[in-house]
Amino acid sequence: MxxxxxxxxxxxxxxxxxxxxxxxxxxxxxxxxxxAILKNVxxxxxxxxxxxxxxxxxxxxxxxxxxxxLRALDAGQTTVKTLDLVREFRKDFPDTPVILMGYYNPxxxxxxxxxxxxxxYAGVDGMIVVDVPAEEDDELCIPAMKQGLxxxxxxxxxxxxxxxPVILKNSSGxxxxxxxxxxTGAATPDYSVVSTALERIRKYTDLPIVVGFxxxxxxxxxxxxxHADGVVVGTALVNQIAxxxxxxxxxxxxxxxxxxxxxxxxxxxxxxxxxx
Amino acid sequence: xxxxxxxxxxxxxxxxxxxxxxxxxxxxxxxxxxxxxLQAEYEKAKTDATFWAEMDDLWKHYVGxxxxxxxxxxxxxxxxxxxxxxxxxxxxxxxxxxxxxxLGQIILARRMGKSRIIAETGAGQHGVATATVCAKxxxxxxxxxxxxxxxxxxxxxxxxKLLGAEVIPVTSGRGTLKDAMNDALRDxxxxxxxxxxxxxxxxxxxxxxxxxxxxxSIIGKEVRWQLPEQEGExxxxxxxxxxxxxxxxxxxxxxxxxDDPSVNIIGVEAGGKGVNxxxxxxxxxxxxxxxxxxxNRTYLLQDEDGQILEGFSISAGLxxxxxxxxxxxLHDIGRAKYVSxxxxxxxxxxxxxxxxxxxxxxxxxxxxxxxVMKIAPTLPKDHIIVMNMCGRGDKDIxxxxxxxxxxxxxGNEGRNxx
Numbered sequence: 001m002x003x004x005x006x007x008x009x010x011x012x013x014x015x016x017x018x019x020x021x022x023x024x025x026x027x028x029x030x031x032x033x034x035x036a037i038l039k040n041v042x043x044x045x046x047x048x049x050x051x052x053x054x055x056x057x058x059x060x061x062x063x064x065x066x067x068x069x070l071r072a073l074d075a076g077q078t079t080v081k082t083l084d085l086v087r088e089f090r091k092d093f094p095d096t097p098v099i100l101m102g103y104y105n106p107x108x109x110x111x112x113x114x115x116x117x118x119x120x121y122a123g124v125d126g127m128i129v130v131d132v133p134a135e136e137d138d139e140l141c142i143p144a145m146k147q148g149l150x151x152x153x154x155x156x157x158x159x160x161x162x163x164x165p166v167i168l169k170n171s172s173g174x175x176x177x178x179x180x181x182x183x184t185g186a187a188t189p190d191y192s193v194v195s196t197a198l199e200r201i202r203k204y205t206d207l208p209i210v211v212g213f214x215x216x217x218x219x220x221x222x223x224x225x226x227h228a229d230g231v232v233v234g235t236a237l238v239n240q241i242a243x244x245x246x247x248x249x250x251x252x253x254x255x256x257x258x259x260x261x262x263x264x265x266x267x268x269x270x271x272x273x274x275x276x
Numbered sequence: 277x278x279x280x281x282x283x284x285x286x287x288x289x290x291x292x293x294x295x296x297x298x299x300x301x302x303x304x305x306x307x308x309x310x311x312x313x314l315q316a317e318y319e320k321a322k323t324d325a326t327f328w329a330e331m332d333d334l335w336k337h338y339v340g341x342x343x344x345x346x347x348x349x350x351x352x353x354x355x356x357x358x359x360x361x362x363x364x365x366x367x368x369x370x371x372x373x374x375x376x377x378x379l380g381q382i383i384l385a386r387r388m389g390k391s392r393i394i395a396e397t398g399a400g401q402h403g404v405a406t407a408t409v410c411a412k413x414x415x416x417x418x419x420x421x422x423x424x425x426x427x428x429x430x431x432x433x434x435x436x437k438l439l440g441a442e443v444i445p446v447t448s449g450r451g452t453l454k455d456a457m458n459d460a461l462r463d464x465x466x467x468x469x470x471x472x473x474x475x476x477x478x479x480x481x482x483x484x485x486x487x488x489x490x491x492x493s494i495i496g497k498e499v500r501w502q503l504p505e506q507e508g509e510x511x512x513x514x515x516x517x518x519x520x521x522x523x524x525x526x527x528x529x530x531x532x533x534x535d536d537p538s539v540n541i542i543g544v545e546a547g548g549k550g551v552n553x554x555x556x557x558x559x560x561x562x563x564x565x566x567x568x569x570x571x572n573r574t575y576l577l578q579d580e581d582g583q584i585l586e587g588f589s590i591s592a593g594l595x596x597x598x599x600x601x602x603x604x605x606l607h608d609i610g611r612a613k614y615v616s617x618x619x620x621x622x623x624x625x626x627x628x629x630x631x632x633x634x635x636x637x638x639x640x641x642x643x644x645x646x647x648v649m650k651i652a653p654t655l656p657k658d659h660i661i662v663m664n665m666c667g668r669g670d671k672d673i674x675x676x677x678x679x680x681x682x683x684x685x686x687g688n689e690g691r692n693x694x
Contacts, residue, residue, distance in 0.1 A: 056584040057454065057569060059461040060304045066448060078581045104302060105568045109582025131302045131568065135292065156306040158468055163309055181306055182466035 002150045004125050005097045005173045008047050009208045009229060018225035019047035020270045021210050022263060023101065023234030024241065025068040026051045026085055027077025029251050034072070035085045036256035037241060042089075042096045044260045045267025048230070049089075050128070053082055053102025060130045062185030064235045068242065071249050079106050079115070083122040090123030097125040099152065099173075104131050107140065116143045126150025126173040134166050141170050154178050155201055155209075157193075164204045174208040176232065177201060179224075182213070185235035189214050195227040218269030225273030233266055285534035285611055288602060293482020293572075296608060298601035301481040303571045306465045315483040317388050322490070327383065331491075334379050338412070339369045341376075341494065345502035345662070350632040351648075358515070358655035360648060361506075362665040363499055363529065366638065372667035373492060373525040374405035374476060380491035382409045385472035392416045392467065395474045396460040398425055398453035398521065399593030399640070400432025401667055402476030407441035417441040420460045423451035425592045432671050450586045453521075453596045457570050477522025478600030481571030485600050492528025499662055500532055507660065515540040515651070518664040519644040520614070521558065521594035523603045525666035530612060540613070543603060544644045546587070546594035547616035558587030559616040560599040561607050569597070574604040590619035590675065591639035593667070621646040623679055626669065638667030639675065 012019045022041050027034050042049055054069035054077050061069070086098055100119060107115045107129065119127070126149055132140050134153075141151040150173025158181060159167055168175065177197060179189035198209055211224050212232030221231045237259045244254040288295040301311060321327040335341040344364045352360045365373040385393060393415050397403030403419040410417035419436055423445040426433050436443050449455035464473045478485045478492070496516075504511050516533055518526035520543045533539040548557035557563055560575040567576035569584055577585040577597035589595045606612040617625075622639055625646035629637045637645065644663050652661060669676070677684050 056449070057458050059458050059570070060306075060465060062462075063448075073583060080581075105576075105578070105584070106582035108568050108573075109578065109580070130304050131571075133301060133303060133305050133308050135301045135308070154305050156304075156465075158306050158309045160309065167305060178306070181468050183462045186466070 002125065002148060002173050004095065005048070005150055007095070008097050009174065012047060016274050018228055018270045018273050019210065019230035020045060020221065020267050021048040021050060021230050021232040022046040022237060023050040023052060023232065024237055025054060025065065025072050026082040027054055027072030027075055028068045028241070029071050029245055029249050029255065030075045031077060031081055031085060033251040033255055035088055037259065038085070038089055039092055040257055040260050041263050042093050044263035046096070046263055048097045048099060050099045050101045050232070050234070051082065051086065053079060053100055053106060055103040055106055058103060060183055062183040062235060064185045064238050064242070068238045079110050083118055086122045086124055098123060099126045099128060100124055101128040102130070104129050104140065112140045113143050116147050116149060120147050120149055124149065126152050128152045128154065128176060130154065134169065137170050145170065145172055150174070152176055157181050157197060161200070164201060168205045171205070171207065174210055174230065175201060175205055177209050177211045177228070179211050179213045184213065186213060191223050191227070194224065198227050218265040221266045221269030222272040225270045231270055237262065286531065288605065289482060289486050293486070295602045295605035298566070298574050298604040299482055299485055299572050301571060302568045302573065303481045304465055306468065307481070310464070310468055311481050311483070313388065314384070317384055318483050318487050321384060321387065330383055331380060335376070335494065339375055339379070340367060342498045342502065343367050345499060345506070347506060348633050351628070354632055355649060355652040357653040357657065358651070358659040358661045359657065360652060361503070361513070361660065361662045362635070363495060363662055365495060365525065365664060365666045366635070366641070366668035370401070370405045370408050371670065372401040372405065372638065373495060373528060373664070374402045375408065376494055376528065377476070377488045377491040377524060378402070378405040378409045378474060380487070381472070381474045382413060382415070385415070385474070386413060388472065390470060390472035392418070392471045393474050394418045394420065394460050394463050394471055395476060396420045396453065396456040397476065398422070398456070398595055399591065399638070400425070400429040400436065400671060401593060403441070403443070404432050404435050404439070406474050407436040407439035410441065411439045418463065419443050420446050420456040420463070422453060422456045423447045425452055425456070428675060429592055429671055430674070452586065453592070454584065454586070461570070477524040478527045478602060479522045479570060479572060479574065479598060485572065485602055488524050489527040489531055489602060492524050493531045495525065495528035495664060496530065496532035499529065503660070503662065511660070512536055512539055513662040514538065514659045515542060515661045517542045517544065517644050517648055517661060518666065519544045519594065519640045520599060520603065521546065521596050521640065522598070523600040525664050527600060527602060529662070529664045534611060541606070541611065542647065543612055543614045544647045545614060545616040546589035546591055546643055547618040548588040548590070550618055551616050556588040557616065558589045558594050558596060560597060561603065561614040562616050564597070566604070572601045574598050574601040575607070590622060590679065591643065593638070593640045594643065615647055617643040617646040623676065625649055626676060635665065636669035637665055638669045639672045641666045
């Protein structure tokens with residue numbers, strides 16, 4: 001629910017720091033391990049966790065997240081199973097906001113209205129659905145907001161002053177500024193450009209703005225976090241997790257805790273951000 | 277034409293880019309400003325006489341339009357029923373209907389000041405057409421092609437390279453047309469400033485389905501005046517038939533006839549090994565259900581969880597798990613009928629065309645012809661079928677040879693041993 005997201009940002013603001021948002025894929029390399037990873041990520045310092053809904057054709061994602069999604073699908077991950085994992089996560093982490101991130105077709109296939117309800121009852125707080133722009137708000141955004149779920153927008157550099165009000169009209173929770181045009185896992189952005197972009201976006205919204213794309217280390221997080229209300233890291237985690245796999249892309253003893261140190265480093269990074 | 281403009285079938289899409297519930301603009305936000313720009317530019321061009329003058333000139337002098345409407349007398353005689361006409365779009369420059377659309381999009385791209393053109397291709401016909409027009413205008417051209425298709429369509433890969441295009445083999449997924457489109461979209465979101473995405477079929481986000489249809493409609497428009505030249509004033513076809521992957525050649529033939537109730541419209545999907553056998557086909561309408569992919573809602577081959585399935589067809593050009601949204605709508609409202617043809621039937625039709633008319637067809641229109649072969653004998657002799665011969669078969673001879681058990685390459689590459 002947006003209440004949990006609002007509380008999370010309020011707490012970070014009180015601590016004078018940006019939030020750390022992580023992305024990992026549901027079901028990669030298998031459902032159970034991906035749940036263990038999600039819990040470890042939250043315990044290691046992530047403020048908000050994004051959980052990827054795997055899709056066969058993730059057109060906005062780079063090779064790392066494409067491969068992650070396909071591994072999850074090969075291991076039998078489904079939308080129903082992903083909601084089950086969120087339900088399990090929620091038992092141990094009552095306060096950490098959970099955002100589902102993915103593409104529209106699996107949700108459309110599930111039934112948008114039913115999905116929104118089931119997600120809400122599983123403990124989901126919001127969603128980012130890459131291929132449903134403002135022009136298609138009636139499809140999913142309006143039903144989600146009716147149920148109190150946040151519908152989080154990706155705001156890319158192509159969004160100009162004409163476009164921003166359109167994108168932000170029906171957004172809630174927070175705004176996700178994609179700092180470079182392109183797919184996930186691409187280059188690290190120029191921080192001064194990001195700072196200018198954030199100033200522009202702030203003219204059109206009071207929502208917190210998190211920044212993603214290209215964040216790999218605590219240092220990046222500290223630098224980006226100086227300007228933003230939050231920092232998102234995804235591809236670096238997904239790659240680190242995949243580096244622990246055994247033969248046939250299966251989990252090893254190291255997989256569940258693979259990103260604990262990385263998340264701790266990033267969490268320390270966001271805590272340095274505003275004091276830089 | 278319909279007396280009642282409100283009930284016309286030719287009014288789509290609406291402002292949201294919808295044909296009924298199909299179509300739309302399901303793309304990442306990064307691309308929204310681009311497709312809105314494109315829409316504005318296309319709306320301007322549509323009513324701009326200089327745009328169409330440039331198109332007409334290139335269609336005539338560069339492509340070789342109008343393509344002939346040819347009475348296939350020996351086919352007709354052998355099948356013993358309906359009169360069969362072939363719309364000879366395989367005689368276009370580059371050997372298929374694809375260039376009709378590419379010219380339109382490249383002229384638009386130039387008007388928009390874009391210097392780099394990207395395209396996806398399956399059989400390679402759209403890639404070749406795009407590479408050709410880019411060469412003509414001196415534009416940089418990058419073509420995404422599934423690695424599997426690169427392998428089975430070598431002649432077209434070489435053609436594109438000769439024409440100066442960079443061909444990028446796509447290894448994600450199963451390496452076919454769907455995956456090529458994914459990677460083209462990834463390129464586009466990364467290179468928004470200078471790049472124009474030239475989509476090869478009536479799919480993708482609005483305005484592509486309508487725009488590509490409009491450019492391809494030259495096919496049906498020509499049939500409307502060509503048939504009366506041979507069959508008498510006012511004569512319309514009784515049936516129009518075309519093969520469908522994404523469905524651009526079919527939309528081009530069908531669209532000008534949508535409001536003529538006497539014209540039966542039949543689209544032929546690729547049935548692969550058979551629509552009922554383990555999804556080894558590409559028949560989105562007969563074997564799929566509505567979903568959202570590549571910017572539009574349409575019928576898709578997908579599993580129960582909404583994951584997209586790979587199509588299967590002998591023809592690389594039909595190997596796509598979706599279909600243009602306007603076809604999905606025409607299917608749902610019943611204005612057009614959609615059937616499927618297996619690989620085996622298409623191969624038989626391929627040989628039938630070679631033998632009876634001296635026309636080596638591409639495997640794509642061979643599917644349409646296979647259906648013509650099924651229905652023509654059952655129809656009266658004054659029934660006129662117009663089938664779109666949308667591509668020529670040069671690119672397919674290796675595939676066909678393999679299926680017929682003829683080995684043209686073993687050990688003696690480059691030597692004409694048979």
